[in-house]
Amino acid sequence: MDSDNTLKTPIMVLGATSLIGGHLMARLADEGFDPVALSRRPPRGDACWIDGDLTDPGIGERLPPAATVFSLSPIWLLPALLPSLKARGMVRLIAFSSTSRFTKLDSPEPGERAVAKTLIDAEAAVETWCAEHGVVWTVLRPTLIYDEGRDENVSRIARLVRRFHVMPLAGRGEGLRQPVHAADLAVGALAAAKVPATRNRAYDLGGGETLTYRAMVDRIFEGLGKTPRSLPMPTWLFALLMRLAKPFYPGATAAMGARMGQDLTFDSSAAGQDFGWAPRDFHPRFHGG
Numbered sequence: 671m672d673s674d675n676t677l678k679t680p681i682m683v684l685g686a687t688s689l690i691g692g693h694l695m696a697r698l699a700d701e702g703f704d705p706v707a708l709s710r711r712p713p714r715g716d717a718c719w720i721d722g723d724l725t726d727p728g729i730g731e732r733l734p735p736a737a738t739v740f741s742l743s744p745i746w747l748l749p750a751l752l753p754s755l756k757a758r759g760m761v762r763l764i765a766f767s768s769t770s771r772f773t774k775l776d777s778p779e780p781g782e783r784a785v786a787k788t789l790i791d792a793e794a795a796v797e798t799w800c801a802e803h804g805v806v807w808t809v810l811r812p813t814l815i816y817d818e819g820r821d822e823n824v825s826r827i828a829r830l831v832r833r834f835h836v837m838p839l840a841g842r843g844e845g846l847r848q849p850v851h852a853a854d855l856a857v858g859a860l861a862a863a864k865v866p867a868t869r870n871r872a873y874d875l876g877g878g879e880t881l882t883y884r885a886m887v888d889r890i891f892e893g894l895g896k897t898p899r900s901l902p903m904p905t906w907l908f909a910l911l912m913r914l915a916k917p918f919y920p921g922a923t924a925a926m927g928a929r930m931g932q933d934l935t936f937d938s939s940a941a942g943q944d945f946g947w948a949p950r951d952f953h954p955r956f957h958g959g
C-alpha cells in the first residue's frame with residue numbers, strides 16, 4: 671500500500687447527514703480538518719454546514735471552495751454539479767455508489783432495474799467528466815450498509831424482530847451477504863482519499879464477514895439479546911405476506927424474498943491491497959434489547 675498521507679484542503683462533504691456522513695465528519699475533525707458539510711438537514715455536532723439542495727438549479731453559486739470532495743449523497747446527483755465543483759477548486763473526488771448497480775440489474779421489479787441503470791450511468795458520467803477535466807476520482811461501492819438503529823437494512827430487521835419476535839424468511843435464506851458498518855466506510859473513504867493507488871479506480875466494499883441471510887438475521891436477534899427465531903416459508907407465501915404488509919411497510923416487495931436466496935457478494939481484496947480496507951465482522955449491538 672503506497673501512501674502520501676496528504677488530503678488537499680479545503681474539504682467538503684456532500685450528504686453529511688447520511689449513515690456514513692456523521693462518522694466521516696467526526697474522523698475528519700479528529701485528524702484536524704475543518705470540513706464543510708452540505709445537505710438539506712443539519713448534520714450532527716457543530717460542523718460548518720451549508721443548507722443546500724443538490725437539485726436546486728442555483729446550488730452551484732452557493733458552493734464553498736473545496737479541493738477534496740467526499741460525495742455520500744446519491745451519485746446520480748453528482749454529474750450536473752461537477753462543473754461547479756471544479757470551478758470551486760475540486761481536484762480530488764471520492765464518490766459513493768453502490769453494488770446495487772450489479773445486484774439489481776436483473777431484478778423482477780422495474781423500479782430496481784431503473785436504480786441499477788441510474789447508478790451505472792452516473793458512475794460512467796462521473797468517471798468520464800473527471801478524466802476529461804483533470805479531477806482525480808475514486809468510486810466506492812458498498813454492499814449493504816448498517817449502523818445500529820439508523821439504517822433501513824439491518825435496523826429495519828431489528829425493528830421487525832422487536833415487534834413480532836420472529837423473522838419470516840423466503841426459503842431457507844441461504845443467499846450470502848456482507849453487511850458493512852457505516853463507520854468502517856468512513857475510515858475506508860478517508861484512507862482511499864490519501865493514497866495514490868486509488869486514483870481513477872472503483873472498488874466494491876463488503877463487510878468483514880460473508881454469511882447467509884439467515885445467519886445475518888440470527889446475529890441481529892443476538893444483537894438484541896434474543897434467541898434467534900426465524901420462520902422459513904415457501905417463496906410464494908413470503909411474496910403474499912409482503913403484498914399484505916405493503917400498506918404498513920411500503921418498502922416490502924416480493925423481490926426481497928427472491929433475493930434472500932441469492933448470493934450478493936463481492937471481492938474487496940483490491941481495496942485491502944490499495945488502502946488497507948479491513949472492516950469488522952458482523953456483530954451488531956442494539957441498545958435497549
Ligand SMILES: NC(=O)c1ccc[n+]([C@@H]2O[C@H](COP(=O)([O-])OP(=O)(O)OC[C@H]3O[C@@H](n4cnc5c(N)ncnc54)[C@H](OP(=O)(O)O)[C@@H]3O)[C@@H](O)[C@H]2O)c1
Pocket residue numbers: 684685686687688689690691708709710711712722723724725741742743744745747766767768769770811812813814815816823
Ligand atoms: N444504505 C445502503 O445500504 C447503501 C448501500 C450501498 C451504497 N449506498 C450509497 O452510499 C451513500 C450513503 O448511503 P446512505 O444510505 O448512508 O445515504 P442516505 O442515508 O440515504 O443519505 C443520503 C445523503 O444524501 C443527502 N441528499 C440526498 N438528496 C439530496 C439533495 N437533493 N440535496 C442535498 N443532499 C441530498 C442526504 O441529506 P439530506 O437528506 O439531509 O439532504 C443524506 O445526507 C449513498 O451514495 C448511497 O447511494 C447506500
